[in-house]
Amino acid sequence: MHKYHKKSRILNKRVALLITMIIAAVYLVGIFIWGCCIGEDSYAVNFGNKFLPPSAEHWFGTDNLGRDMFFRSIKGLSLSMVIGVISVAISSVIAIVMGILSAVFGGWVDKVVNWAVDLCMGLPHLVLLILISFMLGKGVFGITIAAAVTHWPSMTRMIRQEVLQVRNSQYVQAAYKMGRSRWQVAIKHIIPHILPVYFIGVTLLFPHCIMHESAVTFLGFGLPREMPAIGVILAEAMTHIVTGKWWLAVFPGIMLLIAVIFFDLIGEGLKNLLNPHTGNE
Amino acid sequence: MQLTGKDICFRYKTKSPWILKDVSLSIESGERVGVVGPSGYGKSTLARILSGYEKPVSGEVKLDGKDLPGKGYCPVQLIYQHPELSVNPRLKMGDILHEAWTPDKELLDRMGIEKKWFTRWPTELSGGELQRFCIARVLAPQTRFLICDEITTMLDAITQAQIWHLLLEECEKRNLGMMIITHNKSLAERVCTRVIELPELNNVERADV
Numbered sequence: 434m435h436k437y438h439k440k441s442r443i444l445n446k447r448v449a450l451l452i453t454m455i456i457a458a459v460y461l462v463g464i465f466i467w468g469c470c471i472g473e474d475s476y477a478v479n480f481g482n483k484f485l486p487p488s489a490e491h492w493f494g495t496d497n498l499g500r501d502m503f504f505r506s507i508k509g510l511s512l513s514m515v516i517g518v519i520s521v522a523i524s525s526v527i528a529i530v531m532g533i534l535s536a537v538f539g540g541w542v543d544k545v546v547n548w549a550v551d552l553c554m555g556l557p558h559l560v561l562l563i564l565i566s567f568m569l570g571k572g573v574f575g576i577t578i579a580a581a582v583t584h585w586p587s588m589t590r591m592i593r594q595e596v597l598q599v600r601n602s603q604y605v606q607a608a609y610k611m612g613r614s615r616w617q618v619a620i621k622h623i624i625p626h627i628l629p630v631y632f633i634g635v636t637l638l639f640p641h642c643i644m645h646e647s648a649v650t651f652l653g654f655g656l657p658r659e660m661p662a663i664g665v666i667l668a669e670a671m672t673h674i675v676t677g678k679w680w681l682a683v684f685p686g687i688m689l690l691i692a693v694i695f696f697d698l699i700g701e702g703l704k705n706l707l708n709p710h711t712g713n714e
Numbered sequence: 715m716q717l718t719g720k721d722i723c724f725r726y727k728t729k730s731p732w733i734l735k736d737v738s739l740s741i742e743s744g745e746r747v748g749v750v751g752p753s754g755y756g757k758s759t760l761a762r763i764l765s766g767y768e769k770p771v772s773g774e775v776k777l778d779g780k781d782l783p784g785k786g787y788c789p790v791q792l793i794y795q796h797p798e799l800s801v802n803p804r805l806k807m808g809d810i811l812h813e814a815w816t817p818d819k820e821l822l823d824r825m826g827i828e829k830k831w832f833t834r835w836p837t838e839l840s841g842g843e844l845q846r847f848c849i850a851r852v853l854a855p856q857t858r859f860l861i862c863d864e865i866t867t868m869l870d871a872i873t874q875a876q877i878w879h880l881l882l883e884e885c886e887k888r889n890l891g892m893m894i895i896t897h898n899k900s901l902a903e904r905v906c907t908r909v910i911e912l913p914e915l916n917n918v919e920r921a922d923v
Contacts, residue, residue, distance in 0.1 A: 603800040606767055611814035611852070612787030625804050 447706065454702040457695035461514070464692065468511020475504040476661060484673075487680050494680035496666075497673060505661040506685040510692055512662055516577050517642040523581035524642075525588060525635050532592025533627075536600065546593070550586040558583060562645055563654045576655040580642045588634040592627065599626045629707035636700035640693040647689060663689045715743045715778050717790060717859045717891060719764055722773035724756070733759050735917040736773070739910060741859060746885070746892040748902030751912035757895045758795070760912065761863040764893065765792035777858070787814060791852035795864040797844035801836045808832030811847050815854040825850050825880055842873035849877070853884060859891040867896070878905055 482499035485491050493502035535546035553561070562579045569575035599605055599622065608618050649655040650664025658665055663685055670681035718740035725732045733756040741747050751757050762768040764775055766782040775782060782788060794800040801810045811817065811832070822829070825846050836844060845865060852860065862881075866874040882905060885892055896902050902909045 602802075603794050603796075604802045607792070607794070607800055607852075608813060610766065610788045610791065611854075612785075613813070614785070621805075622802055 450702045450706060454699050457698045457702075460695055461692060461699075464507055464688075465511050465514045468507045468509075468514070471504055471508050471511075476500045476508065484678055487684070493684040494678075496669065496678075496681055502666070502681065502684060505666060506663070506688045508661040509663040509666055509685065510688055512656075512660065513643045513646055513664075513689075514639075514692075516573065516580065516646050517639050520577050520580035520584065520642045520646075521635055521638045524584040524638060525631065527582075528585040528588035528634070529592055529631060531585065532589045533596055535589075536593045536596035543593075546589065550589055553583065553586040558645065559648060559652075562649050563652065566649055566654050571654060572657060573660075576646055576649055579649070580645055583645075584638055584642055588638065591630060591634055595627055595630045596623070599623050629703070633700055633704045633707070636696055636703060639700075640696040643689070643696075644693060715858050715891065717741045717764065717893075718776050719760075719770075720774050720776070722760070722763055722770045722775070724759055724763060724768070724770050732918045734763070734770075737912075737915050737917075738773075739915065741891045741893055743858065743891045744885075744889045745908065746882075746894060746906045748894045748896065748906030748909040749912050750896060750899050750902050750909060753897065755912050756916060756918075757897075757912055758863050761792060761861045761893065761895050765790045765861045767792065787854060787856045789856055789858040790861065791857050791859070792861045792863060793845075793849055793852060793865045795867060797841060797848045798836065800848055801844060803836050805836075806832065807834050807836065807839065807847055810836065811851050813851055815851075817850050817853065821850065821853065821884075824883070826876065842869050842877065845869065845877060849881060857888075857890065859893070860885065861893045861895070863895045864897070866901075867898075874901075 477500065479495075479499035482491070482495045482501075483497060485495040485499075487494045491501050491503065493506060495501055496505075531546050531549070535543040561583050562576075565579035565582060566575040569578055605618055605622050608622060613621070646655060647662070647664040647667070650662050651668045652664075653668065655664055656662040658669075666685045667682060670678070670685070674682050718738075720738050722734055722737045723732060724734040737756075737760060739747070749757055749760065759768065763770050766775065766788055777789060782790060801807075811827075817825075827843075827846050827850060831839060831843065831847075839847075849865075860881075866877055869877065878901075881892075884890070892906075894902060894906055899909075
């Protein structure tokens with residue numbers, strides 16, 4: 434594929450996209466790793482420091498137990514990302530298997546997959562998440578499985594569509610007639626077509642999973658209260674916001690928002706770079 | 715060599731109306747058969763059946779009395795109407811051209827294909843340029859019959875003339891058989907040795923016939 438690739442023509446749009454994507458990736462990976470390294474001491478209870486507003490010492494202020502909000506936010510976001518990674522990994526595998534099965538076999542397999550997709554999409558997402566999480570006993574396990582088994586439908590549809598489209602495309606049929614074997618066609622034409630769709634789907638699923646995890650936790654059906662999760666932080670902040678403790682909600686909220694936007698940015702960037710029509714500009 | 719279609723019947727689903735019924739025709743090597751007819755009369759379907767893309771519901775397609783090979787390079791090749799759909803947009807032109815074989819420089823020169831196009835993407839070439847690639851990639855030495863499904867319909871007159879000129883030259887040289895599908899009767903009369911009106915061959919009863 435790269436045999437005829439000329440490296441000399443690097444175009445501005447492409448570079449700009451790549452740079453934004455790298456910044457986004459660095460932010461996300463940075464928070465993830467930092468969060469994993471933070472010990473519990475950094476956000477330990479300290480009643481001497483109750484409700485301190487943001488300062489040089491405590492960037493995001495402290496909460497009603499004197500815990501440092503900055504470290505709690507980082508730790509919480511990193512925890513959300515771990516849950517996101519696991520649930521997206523499970524979801525996307527379900528999606529790719531179901532999508533390819535339904536496209537390749539068609540018939541009743543296709544029907545069953547479509548029913549399952551419709552069923553899952555027909556129910557309000559949050560209700561389904563709460564239900565599954567609650568059934569599985571809440572906590573990290575409950576919320577991860579709940580997010581994993583509710584996020585595959587849209588991606589299944591997307592992959593099924595793409596496989597159908599590429600299999601019936603004239604260039605794939607012509608390739609068979611030109612003596613290419615099934616394997617050769619799969620490697621040269623089909624996988625390069627499906628893979629970008631898969632990666633874009635995965636990156637765009639992340640923010641979904643993280644937002645849903647936070648939402649369910651916020652509503653009290655997800656992670657336990659003692660865990661430093663964004664949902665928990667926001668739920669606690671709700672009780673203090675009327676008394677003017679704005680920093681409890683604003684900073685963690687913004688952190689979550691930035692993470693979600695960055696994931697979206699990477700997804701959209703990938704979409705533009707990997708699409709043959711916009712990617713070659 | 716001879717490519718024959720015998721009593722070909724075709725419809726897409728078991729209850730949908732027949733598109734082709736009892737169509738029989740044969741093409742000899744070196745012959746250029748034009749197939750004309752209004753749109754919706756099954757010209758393209760016939761092309762797809764004769765080149766082995768579609769199985770007829772009944773009837774058979776034989777190449778010298780044998781079935782078309784299911785695997786490997788098919789000696790009957792179809793050139794599509796829309797070149798931009800028949801190339802993979804994710805591959806560079808060089809990869810597209812070399813899908814099945816490596817044409818020599820002399821052929822490329824005669825086809826008017828420039829080497830510098832090899833590094834371009836399909837979206838960066840015009841329809842006529844793309845169509846040349848699509849023709850060149852199926853002109854492998856194993857090709858015996860070419861089926862051209864409205865291959866120049868969307869091109870301007872000059873490009874049309876160029877493409878037909880080089881295609882006819884190539885076919886003459888190699889004694890290839892051709893089936894040329896078009897709704898342009900004057901084109902068919904100019905390039906073909908024999909012209910078939912598909913509605914006369916086709917036994918489907920149509921409300922508007």
